[in-house]
Amino acid sequence: MGNEGGSMNSEKTWFQEPLRLMRDKLLPKLPGPVKKQVEGEINRLEDIFLDYRSPRFAIVGRRGSGKSTFINGVFQSPVADIGSVKAQTGRGQWHSFHKTDDDTAAMDILDTRGLGEGTTPEELTDEKNSLSEGKNSLKTKCPDVFLFFVKAKEVDARIKEDIKQLQELRSFVEEVHSYIPPVIGVVTQVDELDPIYDTDPPFEKEKHQNINYAVSHLEEKLQDEIDGVIQVLPVCAYMAFKENEIVYDRRWNMEEVLHYLLNHLPGSTWLQWAKITQAQAIQKSIAKSIGKSASTINGGFGAQPIPIADMPIITGVQISMITSIAYISGRDLNRKSIMEFIGALGVNVGAAYAFRQAARSLSKVAFPGIGHVVSGTVASIATWSLCKAAIAYFIDRQTAEQAKKIFENTKNDEESPLDSH
Ligand SMILES: Nc1nc2c(ncn2[C@@H]2O[C@H](COP(=O)(O)OP(=O)(O)O)[C@@H](O)[C@H]2O)c(=O)[nH]1
Ligand SMILES: [Mg+2]
Structure with missing residues (x-):
């Protein structure tokens, strides 16, 4: 595994950054009721990925x-x-x-x-x-x-x-x-x-x-x-x-x-339970639950347009979701293979990877040319489509082509956040 492959062993790092950015940068911008809902889902994901323990x-x-x-x-x-x-x-x-x-x-x-x-x-x-x-x-x-x-x-x-x-x-x-x-x-x-x-x-x-x-x-x-x-x-x-x-x-x-x-079992024990049992039904249940939380979080913006500067966070949540589904599937993977999966879906890996990198130090990054916006609904649908494609590919072990079909069938006509640029 090359250096750019990265380690899959540190579960904490996948969601930690995007969730922290969501909480610090985006949450304050949301209106009351939506804010509560999104915060609830952020808490759920933090339970699963940051506070994990044995059942x-x-x-x-x-x-x-x-x-x-x-x-x-x-x-x-x-x-x-x-x-x-x-x-x-x-x-x-x-x-x-x-x-x-x-x-x-x-x-x-x-x-x-x-x-x-x-x-x-x-x-x-x-x-x-x-x-x-x-x-x-x-x-x-x-x-x-x-x-x-x-x-x-x-x-x-x-x-x-x-x-x-x-x-x-x-x-x-x-x-x-x-x-x-x-x-x-x-x-x-x-x-x-x-x-x-x-x-x-x-x-x-x-x-x-x-x-x-x-x-x-x-x-x-x-x-x-x-x-x-x-x-x-x-x-x-x-x-x-x-x-x-x-x-x-x-x-x-x-x-x-x-x-x-x-x-x-509480969410904090799910990762271990999935790893131990290697049961497909369990892997899928957890993957769907993570996908629902991620979609709700990304869709929390409702009709409000999401400025381009906030898109790395949305992409970060999506990539964390895909990474976690790959991990739950028990496959031996590195970051490169996650990017290969995203590439197979026909979305721009370069952009996705750049976004991921950008998400690491969002506050320091100045985005050139604002103008691209995406609605919360689109972000939510795109996230859910990615979840379904990731389940097909990593858990059901379907081909990249089949996963791509699933991704496209659920995808809205409008641009998904991963497509831009
Ligand atoms: N036929 C059969 N035997 C079992 C089953 N589960 C356990 N056993 C047998 O029952 C005995 C006691 O099992 P064990 O798991 O050591 O019980 P424990 O004392 O509760 O831990 C062993 O001889 C096992 O092989 C089962 O589902 N079917
Ligand atoms: Mg015994």
Whole structure:
């Protein structure tokens, strides 16, 4: 990668400048209600790109309920130990799991030990201690979501103690952090339900009926003890690995669960969640959300003409948006390849790049010849078209030609900000 390629690793730099310029230079010029809306979107993007952190899940579930298997299924890699004695160490403490080759792609797990799983008196005392240990950990970090794991075959078992523990821990979080995390029930190991010969997804009708039964059964039990709307999702997370390679994949409904979780995670955790899961549905959701914010910001000027001097900021937001979509797609990219994409769309890369450079030091740049103006509506439509083209190209891996078609179909007849000069 050449010098002009630039580093893709510093997420902070992509949006930092254009957002700061938007806030400092353009926001004060906007009329009241629009100003509020644009400011809200700037805040959203700042959450995602400047305040990013790992998602945090507190899991309540018995030994063997499939927690470690689920974590491996999320990463599609054996990051957690399965079923062994070693796998039980570290419970009750926050633990950060990350991709083997990238410790910035991480999720934090608090595996609280199930109250109901103990049998011997020693284990019961031990579990009393572990509950307070779990609370100590919850004090240090607030979970985004509580996950309650139950084996499909055990939704009929006595799980009342476990649900009570869940409720107790959740109330504790509310007390210390003034935040009530959502509870999501996960019915695991659905492949083990009858009929047992039907082991491989997408499963036959009879299996689906039994899965639905298990889900509604757990829903009822949770609803009896937990306040608020409770969602229960079935999953099979089973994968087998040999020397870190996937040799068997029996996962079912996994991507749906991960996508569902995205909606319960704060924006500040989205980049990491996308990187970890590599799920297309998640990448697209986030990309669209970023595109909507960027379009609203760029369109915040409504009918007002945008002076040429402000256009580098608009272009800066667009380029940051494209860069972030490329990043989310998981492709190994540098600034040059972003410019290649923009070039493929048929817009003037030279101008775009110059604008980007200019945006860096806007206050110092004197623009020659004012006269070009663009309306906020056009800026907004152009930004949204670019978002859709970037999703097609980077996430759906369509050709540059297909991306160009998408770009042109949504593009207005008037000049887009990227076209000028
Ligand atoms: N058939 C099947 N087995 C599973 C599934 N998930 C976990 N297991 C098995 O259940 C056992 C316990 O799983 P583990 O993830 O270690 O549970 P944990 O104690 O909650 O972390 C292991 O032998 C796993 O291989 C699944 O979806 N299907
Ligand atoms: Mg485990």
